[in-house]
Amino acid sequence: MEHAAHQAAHQLGPVLFERVSYLWLIPLFPLIGATINALFGLKLQRAYGKKVIHTVAVAAMVLSLLTALYAFQQMLGLPADHRFLQDTRWNLLTAGRVTVDLGFALDQLSMMMVLIITFIGTLIHVFSIGYMADEQPYWRFFAWLNLFVFSMLLLVMGDNFAMMFFGWEGVGLCSYLLIAYYYTDPEKAAAGMKAFVVNRFGDFGFLAGLLMLFWGMGGAWTARDDMRGGTYVPLPALNATAGATTAAQSVALAPVIDGVMVGPTLNFRELRDQIVIEKTGVKKHLQEQQLWGFTLLALIGVLLFVGAMGKSAQLPLYVWLPDAMAGPTPVSALIHAATMVTAGVYMVARLNFLFALSPTAMAWVALIGTLTAVFAASIGFFQYDIKKVLAYSTVSQLGFMFIGVGVGAYWAGVYHLLTHAFFKATLFLGSGSVILGCHHEQDMRKMGGLKKFMPTTHWTYLVACIAIAGFPVANGFYSKDEILWKAFTSEHLTLFGFHTPWLGAAIYLAGIVAATGTSFYMFRSYYMTFTGEYRGGQGHGDHGHDDHGAHAAPVAAAHATAGHGGHGHDDHGHAAPAHDDHGHGHAVPAHAAAHDDHGHGGHHGGGTPHESPRTITWVLATLAIGSVLTLFLGLPALWTHRPPALEHWLEPVLLAEVPFASKPHSWEWIFQGLGVLAGTVGWVFARWLYKDGKSTIPATLQKKYEGAWTVVYNKYYVDELYDATVIRPSVFLARFLSWFDGHVIDWLVNFAGWITRIFANIDGAIDKYLVDGAVNAVAAVTIESGRALRKVQTGRIQTYLYGALAGGLAVVLLNFLIR
């Protein structure tokens, strides 16, 4: 390996860390907020109104943000290679070499994540005050939102795999709870269930990868005896004898090479030290191992990435994210755009030193990311639900992030995570503001012309569109172009054991197509929503459904049942496009019907859209400004002749050295130009086709290519495919096994019982007729003879005398005869 030699060039030492004792407070505050609102929220809300609910929740977020800022300030005071804050609370569990601490760590990467989570989290909490004002279970929303932040902070701050997994599943739970927030609508509840179960597929991969890594590092129980002449020779078979029962013993039993504790570990810092410091021999050992005919490291990398596929909605596990839009819009912004879905990207970046060891794993990450980016962008083209567009956009953008961390441009992937957090949060919250302004309308065909009604929402949305489309005036350009440039220059990827230097260029090409598409569908949504004439509030005769104008709750509720009665489990009215017109609009009124005091009655009368309250617009403005300002974190080295600020900051963490081909500067300029061109092309097309809603070309094209359009519009029928290949067979298997259990296994048991009874009956019969019969026969003979003999007993003395005489004669006679 060429880069192995490269890495040896500069020797890395163990991480120097600073012990602190306040990091646990950062997740603690949201946990307290969540606990208060979850346990007492209903009573508090009844007694003191909604204000107390969001005061608790927002205060928790602000305290958490302030603590994070304090940590950031402390970190800034430390030298660059010493920026690692460690806070270990207690030992969760120890058995053998499996030891897990409740420990928190902040390095540059997790610090960045914590700041994003707490900052954007706080803003979205504030946004929700206005957005959720009409919802009755207000307390439940804020309790779960706080709980989500707690879990997300555990995920990024946990100093070991187990803690990360705590957060990983915790955010999954909160996602489930918040998607199913309107649980009285079975369809929305089902979306939550789908999200959790699909994520569990990913978790299965994550768990399997983790187990393999743990095993690969020397079995679950390495003893001190395994040190052979000072080098690390793991011998799994030997080690059952090393039973550490406490954390202290576990440390004491661990072999140490050059001051580095080696052997299986769940701790990220220890893992990094073992692998990065080559003298320990762990890296070599890992690279040499095989499992089931695969290179172990490739298997570990791919399996861990399966976990990321679930959480970060990559092909083929992305299907839950579009459905997750059933949750309230702030949830979509916080969980399904800015933070939770980036967990997979964070995980790959966190384990960069591990992924970098396997070009195969890297190639798979990048390849899946690319396919997802293109695939999801294409679905985004034709969606009419504004949130659906953004959902597919998120899936696509996550694909871009995985291209970054896949090809080894870790900092670029992470930077895109950051920029995306800002612009996508702006877009989602903007869409939320639009939905609120248009009286819970999500169909873009019923919007239009909102520019004049909602000025702040309009300009913030536009800024975010410019950012995501990749124009150099906002942050998206800098992260996306760095990713694509690095992809183009990566020639180290390997697929199926074959070196594939062309893969980088192929990824670049696909990426630029996806970027063009991104620009197109985002500006499409912008033009459809904000320009032209307002199309809502009037009749909807042209769409064939007129119940939206009135929004009469009972009608809508009936509609909900009628419309979905036919779809057993899933989903939003696939087959006929026209059907989808009302696929989402009705849900809210149906919900309104469920809550007597929902308070929306007045709004539903139609009328003009209105700008949202200030808690909403200020948050939008802050995020939009952030979407611009964060561009300064990633100004390319090409322009400034020094590494981008974020790359410099993250360098000690993202230490894996990946051999990118070096290309002349002029190429880089050209590629930046191509990036801008892609954005422009998408924008021009969108403007041409959708500005002011005047052009009839989209409709004509749609008619002409009805077949293809329907396939894409129905999301390539992937949900149906899952239904046919996974869900139905599983349910069939379950039914079969249940039948088997009842009719075969239990039948055998009952059969055994039956046989026993048969035998018992036969036995009984034998007993009754043979054994008892013999006894009875004896008895009968006795009785009968007795009866016969009784006649002899007459009581007359003469008879007895005759008898005695006869007996005497007989004796004499016998005596005579025998002699």
Added chain:
Amino acid sequence: MTYTGHILSWATFLPTAGAVVILLLLAARVFGISKKAVDETSRWVALVASAGSFAAAIAAWRAYEASGAGMIVAGKDTGVQLVERAVWIRPFNVDYFVGVDGLSISMVLLSGLISFIATIASMPWWADHKTKHMAGMEDDGHEDPHHPKHFSVRMVPGYMIMLLLLQTGMMGTFVALDMFLFYVFWEVMLLPMYFLIGIWGGPRKEYAAIKFFLYTLAGSVLMLLAIIGVYYNSGPAALADGTPSLHTFNLLELAAQGQAGQWAKALPILGFDFAKIVWVGFFIGFAIKIPMFPFHTWLPDAHVEAPTPISVILAGVLLKMGIYGILRFNFPIFPEATRWAANAMAVFGMVNIVYAAFVCLAQKDIKKLIAYSSVSHMGFSLLGMAALTPAGISGAVLNLFTHGVISPMLFLIVGVIYDRAHHREIERFGGLAQTLPEYTGLMGLAFFASLGLPGLCGFIAEFMVFSGAFPVFMTYTIVSATSVIITAAYYLWAIHRMFLGKVNEAYRGYPDLAWRERFTLYPLAAWAIFLGFYPQFILDSINGTLHALIRAVKA
């Protein structure tokens, strides 16, 4: 040995004492004490007796020192503490011999806890009038066949006596260190259970009770044969007072002899190795109790028909005895045969986990679903202990405890809705979250704990079992790990159908949790969260003994 207390005997026999008091009460009815007074008093007696037993169990837990010196047998420290020992039946060389080590101490605590919770759940108290009326808990002596009385007001003294005897049997099984004594307690457990299901159970109670009784008895017979075989092939030992004996029932002594190769001297049975045959005998006897596929079908029936507190005990304590027995008998006494059978155990563990999880997915009765989920979860223990690794075996025993906390919660939750709706069909519910928010919250906690959500205790045991078993049984572990998906699917689907969606009008206006339900659910919920974040609380006590055990098995 300086320990002279009787904590374990108190824990074991306080319930029996309670049962005797209730008998005396019944006798006192001759003197004209009213039925109502007897019922009420016997409830109090049961509550106090099982609380006392629980207190003694806590005292034992506190007195047990994980790193402290234990009883010395054959020159080795066995780690067994709090020993009480006296000659019981001299002609048969039987001792009254109780004590705890790391394997049993957590089970003693669990048994005390769950017994107490189940006793609380057997009381018709602490509920508002409406809840009582819906459940049929009003003790007005009025029998209505269409609205049968709640088990808690039917033949109360008899129920309490049976419940208390059951508690003695359970506690005794976990503390007994004499094979004969163990068998006695094991059988003592059986009869009360039979009556509790057969008299106070649901519509098919007779079938379920007979099935439970005969099935378990079949296992007991195998166990008895194995016990006799082991006894007559054991070497000489001494009774409690030092009297030498030719053979022994002493489990610690047998373990020492077994590890020293005693069974190599034994004659083969039907041409098979003695140790293996006896191992299989014990194993099947215990496997029925686990229950292990294919011996599990008694469990769903027993659970479905049993009254709630009995389901709680059945799932919370009785199922643990299978695994406990294997670790107490098969592992230490037959180390060689254990190694021989480890792979088979792992396969059965895997089948249990995956097979039962799929069966859960198809269930229509929520109680049956939970019963099968117990089968699935007990598979983790089989897989973990078969691996013979520290994390595996600690995870297996921790799983006993965590499942012992979670599954009682699940059954209590089913009990709550059954008391109100008088049916358990998942499809017939819907939208319960609207009408019963507090209940739904606790249900969510229990379901998520059971499906292995980190932060709740189920996950920890699962994780330890997987990480312990993977290096030894890679494929089995990976296949077993698919259960994380299926488990999530069946629980969430059940939640979806029962609790979410539009409110089913039939269930509008149902009362939410009453205090009698809160008293049982909240302590268990607290345990589930506490152990989720601090499992070392249990592991500290159990690790030492278990790791010594696998060292002995692998030596």
